[in-house]
Amino acid sequence: MNIEHLKLFVRIASTANISLAGRELNISPAVASAHIGKLEDTLGVRLIHRTTRKVSLTDEGKVFLPHAQEVLDSIETAQAAVGAGSQTPQGTLRVTAPASFGRMHLVPAINEFVSKYPKLNIDFRFSDSILDVVEGGFDVAIRDAELKDSNLHAKKLANDKRIIVASKGYVEKYGAPKNPQELKDHKIVNLTGLEVWDFKTAQGVNAIKTHSRLKMDNGEAVRDACIQGCGLSLTATWCSYSYLESGELVQVLKDHPLATDCALWAVYPTNRLLAPKVRAFIDFLAERFSGTPYWDARLTDIVS
Template identity: 40%
Template structure:
């Protein structure tokens, strides 16, 4: 596959026309047209619908675009590394991460990260569901869970201790649960589709089935309802530090069990190299996680 042809396709998709792609690349419109046609012939599909006034991606073009962008970014990173110019962290980094984690930990990193790497751009997809990394063109996903998909490469960034919490108003009305089984008699606020919480008791897992009248597709919904006094929820310690310090929430410690500790993972597809832009992001995030853990200690 000719990268000059791929470059024309990506520039046309970004600029909205082959004429604009030609202008940006410093070539004639005729050369741009020929290169796009050659790329389509190599791939065996039509990538763009073209008229004299407009251009739009075909479904095949939509599918190919993230791959094209990745190819061009990888080439640029390789050139930067071989020239010895900086650490090679350049191009667009597409990151997917849970909503609360993005707000609390990732967004605050962005200003200094971009200042330190002038050629880097970041697109943050805030989502509590795991995307298809290959189809969506995501370079890196941050997830807090037990990972199951063996087709992905995952790097553990750290532990993610969690706590049961409730607002003082709720505990004032209902009192705190003393043991894990007491949660059956309380209003619990789980994520949508979660029917039980997992705890560790004497080194073994135990599962407590929840009696809940409220759930949310995002942990932010559970957090907000908990702050309002709707019940007890299970949140990551980094997410509740400010609320505990301010007295908006209170930590509940059970006598016979403690919440299962999950891990924070950096996940990326096996079909991509771990690019410099991914490495610098992970390094900066791990530093922030370490500072957050020290602050909680």
């Protein structure tokens, strides 16, 4: 099986365009099409659907993609292990991350990272849905949820502090709840799936089922609706820190902390040897968010 054909297939899966994938690898559209045909002949299955408008993976192509990517990563890892080829991470790093966190904290950092590794390209997929790392052909996923898949490894990047907030105008108009039981008397803006708020008490966890005035599937949208005075919200400090600094948002129920043990993780497929590009990216983020992450450091005198 030709390694160059595998590289081309992986790029086609990412770009959904044979000509574009060929240009990235310095081959003509005709040669790229021929290479994919040879790969399909070798495997005895069709890997892609070709139409005049777009290219998409067949079911067999979707199954084959993570295996093709794993082969390429293994070759890169093997070369680095014996000192062959370039010691600089190179190729394409495929990353999935929550949409809000990616936009707010990965995009501002990425120029520094790619400047260190000029032979490395980044393919981001920002989504608030949890995308399958292996099936999606991702090298690494940034997640703020518990790791449940035993076929994945995870490295903790930072704590993910959650608090209850409201706009300054909302508090002036409606007041702030004095305890979690008073939440029933307030308007609530919720992130879809987080309608139950758990609070720490001396007797254990007190789970409060909130009644959403608004429900949204994006953390930044929830935060922005809260800023507009639509109601109270549960938010991560990494999402709302600048608005807490400016006073547009204020923390409420400070004496009633949430019972959360959230963290931000870098998740990656289980391998005996980690590909250099993956290790470089994870180490970069771990250093950037080490200790008290910068968003919490800026809130030391504001948030309890």
